Amino acid sequence: MTTYSHSRLGTYENCPLQYKYRYVKRIDIDRRDSVEAFLGSRCHESLEKMYKLLLNARMWSKDELLDDYKLRWEREWHDNIFIVRTDLRPGDYYNQGLKALSDYYDRYRPFDRDKTLALEQRVEVALDDSGKYRLQGFIDRLSETDEGHYQIHDYKTERTWKTQEYFDAERQLALYQIGISNMFSDIRSVELIWHYLIFDKEARSSRTGRQLEELKLKTIHLIQEIEDATEKDDFTYIESALCDWCDYYHICPAKKHVHLTEMMSPREFAEDEGVQMVNRYIEVKDALAELKAEKEQIERNLFEFCKQLSVEVVRGSTHKVKVKSEPSYKAKFTASDDPAEKERFLQFIKERGLYDELMIIHYQKLNSAIKGTQLSPDIRQALLDFVYLEEGKPRFSASKLRKSDY
Ligand code: SF4
Known part of the structure; x- marks a missing residue:
């Protein structure tokens, strides 16, 4: 004990x-x-x-x-x-x-x-x-x-x-x-x-x-x-200001490498494998973040380009890019501040026994129900009063150019 x-x-x-x-x-x-x-x-x-x-x-x-x-x-x-x-x-x-x-x-x-x-x-x-x-x-x-x-x-x-x-x-x-x-x-x-x-x-x-x-x-x-x-044997470590006073600083997995580098000369520090890997890792991580932002900007530009030219495929030197965007129906109340709008919509689908089918969290269901054929034409038509068509998020897929593309 x-x-x-x-x-x-x-x-x-x-x-x-x-x-x-x-x-x-x-x-x-x-x-x-x-x-x-x-x-x-x-x-x-x-x-x-x-x-x-x-x-x-x-x-x-x-x-x-x-x-x-x-x-x-x-x-x-x-x-x-x-x-x-x-x-x-x-x-x-x-x-x-x-x-x-x-x-x-x-x-x-x-x-x-x-x-x-x-x-x-x-x-x-x-x-x-x-x-x-x-x-x-x-x-x-x-x-x-x-x-x-x-x-x-x-x-x-x-x-x-x-x-x-x-x-x-x-x-x-x-x-x-x-x-x-x-x-x-x-x-x-x-x-x-x-x-x-x-x-x-x-x-x-x-x-x-x-x-x-x-x-x-x-x-x-x-x-x-x-x-x-x-x-x-489940002990996590908690880093805090108290670490500086910890007797186990030199063996703690969170501090051991820090401790080793603290004792290095500037040259040893610069040549340390761990230091070099972390420095490179951060460089690559930052570069990737920049590239990601650039990629998103190009995608937005490509989307506009396609709209202006009324095309879905844009070619480059070695690749072509297909830009696909499909609009989908969204309940109007999701874009409105008026709670009565939501009430009217819920009332409508409940009265027609569609609540479980189209429950508001199932936006995907709502979209495919209106686009599909399972609803009767009059219900579909009435449902259109409650929804609006939102521009689809463009999807991009790059592929190697084929001979026929040249
Ligand atoms: S040095 Fe490590 S073991 Fe010591 S208090 Fe900090 S995290 Fe905990």
Whole structure:
């Protein structure tokens, strides 16, 4: 039985193929840290340390908090940390963390708005009574305001602020709420709080019992979908902006060739077989589109030419082209905005038992019925009141000239 986590589910939602690489095939790769993840970890660690000391009645000064962050940053930094954004340097991220923690400290000092109950609290979330579907996670900080009024805090270093609608539907903290409801018997209310450290902003939300039940079902369905995909080995890939941070970029079928070309010199790039084929393919595709447009223009001109000369065959040096166009009857109401026109027509064919025969979607039937002999002459004549003759779409067929054509 697999125990899932919010991030595991999120991986599948973002890209099923990445999920397969990470959780099914467990591909052993030299995992790198993105600078964003590195920054997030350092901020989390420093806040955790600060609250741990607060639990022991020792309040850090702001400088102590920032010094702890600086020390962690320097100690943990390594060469395998990658930066996707070319306009930013490591020092820019370092400064973002400093400012974020400084703002946080100013905003919540003296940290007495709530009482911290636990830090990095592990929670197990049972989604069904049988225990078949389970998740686990860690709450950054669990606190209480008044007796039984719990708060679940999550620290974010993302650079995208979200809407209230997003927070009201967010899954992770709501799942943690389900988790703590089985751990503490005195819970009277739970508030979900996200601290967006970079923005110095917080968002709050809460869930009703019904919403939590719905979330359980939705999450079970997602797990079932993942297990189904695993059984069938059916994982598609979803390309997105997140690909730049993907550990499997170099083996992903959507990115492997891109990755290989990124490492090529300009000369190697120009000589690469794949690059050359794609370039030629696009040239041919564009040329074909141009030729198609030209062919259609020639067909229109040929059609006019035939009409003016009253001919159906036009000869060239080696080929001749036959231009055939046959007009067909169309119900008048299809070219009219008047609904009464349609009503009159339908009434007419219904009264004469022709509805099934000529049902309006069967324009072809209508045309062949009027042109054919199955209708009585008077009905045919009356039907002509409801239709008009539309010029046929010309058909073109080219063939090699025969001796007799010269
Ligand atoms: S590179 Fe993108 S598409 Fe490929 S596995 Fe990773 S996230 Fe999915």
